[in-house]
Amino acid sequence: MSSPNRDKDGNPLIQRYTKNDRSNHWVTAICFVLLAVSGLAMFHPATSWLAVFLGGGQWTRILHPFIGLVMFVSFALLVVRFWHHNHIDAADKQWLRQMDDVLNNREDKLPKIGMYNAGQKLLFFVLIASMCGLLLSGIVIWRAYFAFYFPIEVVRFAALLHAFSAFVLICSIIVHIYAAFWVKGSIGAMVRGTVTYGWARKHHPRWFEEVVRKSQD
Numbered sequence: 001m002s003s004p005n006r007d008k009d010g011n012p013l014i015q016r017y018t019k020n021d022r023s024n025h026w027v028t029a030i031c032f033v034l035l036a037v038s039g040l041a042m043f044h045p046a047t048s049w050l051a052v053f054l055g056g057g058q059w060t061r062i063l064h065p066f067i068g069l070v071m072f073v074s075f076a077l078l079v080v081r082f083w084h085h086n087h088i089d090a091a092d093k094q095w096l097r098q099m100d101d102v103l104n105n106r107e108d109k110l111p112k113i114g115m116y117n118a119g120q121k122l123l124f125f126v127l128i129a130s131m132c133g134l135l136l137s138g139i140v141i142w143r144a145y146f147a148f149y150f151p152i153e154v155v156r157f158a159a160l161l162h163a164f165s166a167f168v169l170i171c172s173i174i175v176h177i178y179a180a181f182w183v184k185g186s187i188g189a190m191v192r193g194t195v196t197y198g199w200a201r202k203h204h205p206r207w208f209e210e211v212v213r214k215s216q217d
């Protein structure tokens, strides 16, 4: 059996995420899947069959907003955890200007990337904006508890904002998942918490140097 700091071939591994980071991330992700499925079930007759995953139409309608609250709280904790890694700096702006090198895997030509690249950081802020849009509009359209406090025009506008924010969130998460599979080894980081030295040096060289420097202090 391999030790937690070595892979099965005995190569050393670097810790990228703690158990708490990973549990927090996967609770958010599971809520997201349940919400996307139940939200689409309520959105259009063509996708209403998806209600089967939450026990039918009534349960879908009851559970969706509560799961939404759980996702918001879980995501808010994730934001607190990762906020300090997502500040946009001069190297990030340069990275965005060199999109051609990014898309053609010419990583050696790019400025040294820290914990996250500029694409991940921008996505982080799009996720925050869409989550806030979903929470605010979701409260206004929650018929059982809040919708009757608001004029019908406000409820109608909130329903539009809710659908728009959900669309942005779903598209962003599709990009997020695509990138997670595209950069081989990333999924392992969020599942096992560790990455190889090679992965860290290739995709996040500035972060790699910081980790190595700290381990030598």
Ligand code: HEM
Binding pocket: 016, 025, 028, 029, 030, 032, 075, 078, 082, 085, 086, 116, 120, 121, 124, 127, 173, 176, 177, 180, 186, 187, 188, 189, 190
């Ligand atoms: C459903 C499938 C999902 C998969 C397969 C997935 C995969 C991953 C992976 C592999 C990473 C690590 C990237 C790295 O270390 O470079 C990551 C980070 C992250 N994920 Fe996900 N994720 C999913 C859903 C979500 C959802 C629904 C959210 C929030 C709405 C989310 C928010 C984040 C955040 C905030 C980070 C840290 C990146 C940053 O702070 O910029 N993920 N994810």
